[in-house]
Amino acid sequence: MTASDDPSTAFRFCPGCGGLLEVRAIRDAPRQVCRACGRVVYRHPAVGVAVVVRRGETLLFGRRARGPYRGAWCLPCGYVEWGEEVRAAAARECREETGLIVTVGAVLAVHSNFHDPERLTVGIWLAGEVVGGELAPGDDLDRVGFFPLAAPPEPLAFPTDRRVLAELQAGALDRIPDSTVG
Ligand SMILES: [Zn+2]
Incomplete structure (x- = not known):
């Protein structure tokens, strides 16, 4: 135990x-x-959601501005609030952290997160398609940007983000709508 x-x-x-x-x-x-x-x-893990936004071969990442993972990068993510629908939570977190308004689509991955023993979570990675907004860091992030899937910004905050990136590289990238504009 x-x-x-x-x-x-x-x-x-x-x-x-x-x-x-x-x-x-x-x-x-x-x-x-x-x-x-x-x-x-009973003690249960919380539910976390991450949004995967793609432009061509690049994905949207943010750098965390505070907390134990300050200075490390992650896919835009956050907790599902009590009473909140899971896709609404994903869209809210993406908007709060990156300024981008997305429609949330397919589930790309689901994993248990054990990296923080005091805050166990189940993470759901969802495809997001940009429908508006202006890219700008907000909330818990101080930088946002698109980086190649094959060369994500380092260090990454979460081992499960790295696992999902590997899964996407192995062939799931086509399940994310391309949000390239112009
Ligand atoms: Zn009691």
Whole structure:
């Protein structure tokens, strides 16, 4: 069991009543259970979305302006908010981070992200087609630009972005609409 699997390290108090949590075996799995109300507190990965925007043989990347991955590059991405539809989240993140308005299409890849043990996520990489907006870094990014798929900007922040780039190089690039303008 890794630290990220260990529910005893996850939370201290019940989100329902504020009671203290303790670890109990529930159907042979260690779970956090509220001493006061008996609620079992499950821990799940968050859902992240990334948008893959293509111009010819190049893809849109952004450089992260803050946080532990400051200075590293990634495909435009972010978390799905509670109550938010997954493609709406992808379009929102792309617009907030790059200024580009996209329609979100096919699912290109789905992977579990384990690179940050405290924030496990399931990532969904979606094709985006530019329909408007002006390219400019925003939100958590300080640079944005199109780079060759075969020579992405380094360092890359996330190992799963690199994995997806390899998958796209292996033949999935045609599944992304070409957003080259003019
Ligand atoms: Zn409780």
